Amino acid sequence: xxxxxxxxxxxxxxxxxxxxxxxxxxxxxxxxxxxxxxxxxxxxxxxxxxxxxxxxxxxxxxxxxxxxxxxxxxxxxxxxxxxxxxxxxxxxxxxxxxxxxxxxxxxxxxxxxxxxxxxxxxxxxxxxxxxxxxxxxxxxxxxxxxxxxxxxxxxxxxxxxxxxxxxxxxxxxxxxxxxxxxxxxxxxxxxxxxxxxxxxxxxxxxxxxxxxxxxxxxxxxxxxxxxxxxxxxxxxxxxxxxxxxxxxxxxxxxxxxxxxxxxxxxxxxxxxxxxxxxxxxxxxxxxxxxxxxxxxxxxxxxxxxxxxxxxxxxxxxxxxxxxxxxxxxxxxxxxxxxxxxxxxxxxxxxxxxxxxxxxxxxxxxxxxxxxxxxxxxxxxxxxxx
Ligand SMILES: Cc1ncc(COP(=O)(O)O)c(C=O)c1O
Numbered sequence: 001x002x003x004x005x006x007x008x009x010x011x012x013x014x015x016x017x018x019x020x021x022x023x024x025x026x027x028x029x030x031x032x033x034x035x036x037x038x039x040x041x042x043x044x045x046x047x048x049x050x051x052x053x054x055x056x057x058x059x060x061x062x063x064x065x066x067x068x069x070x071x072x073x074x075x076x077x078x079x080x081x082x083x084x085x086x087x088x089x090x091x092x093x094x095x096x097x098x099x100x101x102x103x104x105x106x107x108x109x110x111x112x113x114x115x116x117x118x119x120x121x122x123x124x125x126x127x128x129x130x131x132x133x134x135x136x137x138x139x140x141x142x143x144x145x146x147x148x149x150x151x152x153x154x155x156x157x158x159x160x161x162x163x164x165x166x167x168x169x170x171x172x173x174x175x176x177x178x179x180x181x182x183x184x185x186x187x188x189x190x191x192x193x194x195x196x197x198x199x200x201x202x203x204x205x206x207x208x209x210x211x212x213x214x215x216x217x218x219x220x221x222x223x224x225x226x227x228x229x230x231x232x233x234x235x236x237x238x239x240x241x242x243x244x245x246x247x248x249x250x251x252x253x254x255x256x257x258x259x260x261x262x263x264x265x266x267x268x269x270x271x272x273x274x275x276x277x278x279x280x281x282x283x284x285x286x287x288x289x290x291x292x293x294x295x296x297x298x299x300x301x302x303x304x305x306x307x308x309x310x311x312x313x314x315x316x317x318x319x320x321x322x323x324x325x326x327x328x329x330x331x332x333x334x335x336x337x338x339x340x341x342x343x344x345x346x347x348x349x350x351x352x353x354x355x356x357x358x359x360x361x362x363x364x365x366x367x368x369x370x371x372x373x374x375x376x377x378x379x380x381x382x383x384x385x
Contacts, residue, residue, distance in 0.1 A: 017365070017373035020337040022161055022312050025364040028281045029228045030273060037267045038260075049263055053256035059243040060235070061262035067269035068221070068235055072204075080243035082250075083257045085191055085222035085234030089115050091246050092218055092236065093122040096185055100151040106144065107154040108136055110315075110344035110357055112161045115154060115189070124151070128349025131160070133306040135167030138174055145182050152185040157205060158193040159311025162344045162359035166309055169202040176205060180214035191222040192311035194278045197286040199309045206237055218242070223265055225312075226278050232257065233265040285312075285363055292362035292370050299374040300381075303355075312363040317355040318377070322384045324356045330384045334376045 041049065059065065060081025069076030082088040097103055097119075105119050109128025116126050129144065130137040136155065155175070157167035167175075179186050188205045206219035219237040227233075236246065250256065268274050292314050296304050303316035320327050324342055331338050341357030342350060351357040358377070362370055 014335055015369075015372075016335045016337060017369055017376065018337045019358070019360050019373055020339050021364075022359075022361050023364070024225055024229060024281075025284075028277075028284060028363070029230075030277050030280075031228070033273050034228060034231075034264060034268065037271060037273070038264050041260075041263055041267055045263065049260045051259070053259050055251060055255065057244045057247040057251065058256055059247050060257065061259065061266055063270070064233075064262045064266035067266050068237075071269065071274070072219075072221070072237060074237055075240070077240055078237050078243065080236040080238060080246045081257055081262055082234045082236065083254070084224060084229070084232040085189065085220045086114065086118070087257075088220045088234045088236045089118050089187075089189070090122075091249050092187060092220070093119045093124065094249060095242075095245060096152050096187075097122045097124055102149065102151055104148055104150040105152055105154060106141070106150045107346055108156065108160065108163075109346055109349035110162050110341070110351075110359075111154065111346065112156060112189070113343050116346055119154070126346045128346035130349070131163055131165055131305070133165060135165065135171035136175070138171060138178075141178070145178065149182045150184050152187050153179075154187045154189065155205070156189045156192075158190055158201070159195065159308055159313065161192070161311075162313055162339075162341075162357075163305045163315045164308030164311060164313040165306045166202065167205075172202055172205045172208055176209045176212055176215045176217070179209065179216055180212050183214065184216075186215075186217045187220065188217055189220045191220075191225050193221075194226050195282060195285060195312075196310035197282060197289050223268075223274070226281065227265070227268055227274055231261045231265055233261060282310075288362045288365065288367070288370070289314075291367040292360065292365075295367075295371040295374045296360065299371075299378040312361050313359055314362060315357065315359045317351055318358055318381055319354055320356050320381050320384055321354075327356050327380070327384050330380045331377065334380050336373055336376055336380070 065076040065079040068079045103123050103125055105124040105126045106129055107126055108131040119126050129141050206217040209215040209217040221235050223233040296314055300316050303318050305315050308314050
């Protein structure tokens, strides 16, 4: 049912616009190629793939670890394979918080809401540090570190979910230096890193920490946005030794990720499908990104937190004269599906007063849909009291 506020919107443009989920569009998933290589794997190796994976601190399919090691130019012994990167977040939170004297965790505000829920389930008190257009506000972080050192700091440094922000090279170096000085771990979550449409990639925080005494970085990767989320293949790049600790945790709960899906992922790397698909997804999403950046600028002025250089998201702090509750209701009445922006903030943080935070995923919307969506959002913001 449409509310009175939508009557101004003509029928031709009243279809629902979904700014809600950050999932890959179907055309970004190479389903036919994955099906074909799964078929050939099954005819060649069914008996191995339908047996348990080896036990004894098994860190993942050997070929997949080799491939991931080559992809990231790291020793495969540093790789631990998980069921999607969410499980990596869960295992690492358990690992880092179990015997930690402090349960404090710092995260970007806004940040990926599911990660916060996972950390809290392990007893963490998650506190937000404001996210600027180029990464964490390091002045605020330094101030916090004077009084309390967290068990870990969680960052999504490339095309951040939900804000679209990329952490600058300078801030990455400074984070590594602070990790070394204060002795906290950095969890770096990089599911969107390969989806860059403009500019050059800053160095992985994990790579910057190599050789910096006392710095500790755990990097979490995923195949969800570059091949397929249904494979549920994620991984951790950790210092040597940590994969064995994680394997002990895994073995005492689910033994291992599914051998078949890991083998499919290994084959997807070996056959060149992963690299090819990354190129194709970039080509597919670049125009959607360009449209989104332009449409937000036109309809919402300078409300964007940054101009994203890749990934799925652009986001705004949109000035409104009403509450988030009422704004979301008015947007719903105008047939716009949004995720509640305040849900992306840890409990002790919030968007600047007088604004609502909106994550606007562009990866699955046509130019017409995205433009129509932000135009309607501007109207809603103007009307909502
Ligand atoms: C920052 C971030 N981390 C982790 C995930 C979960 O990815 P996966 O499918 O690998 O579990 C997502 C998914 O949207 C994400 O945005």
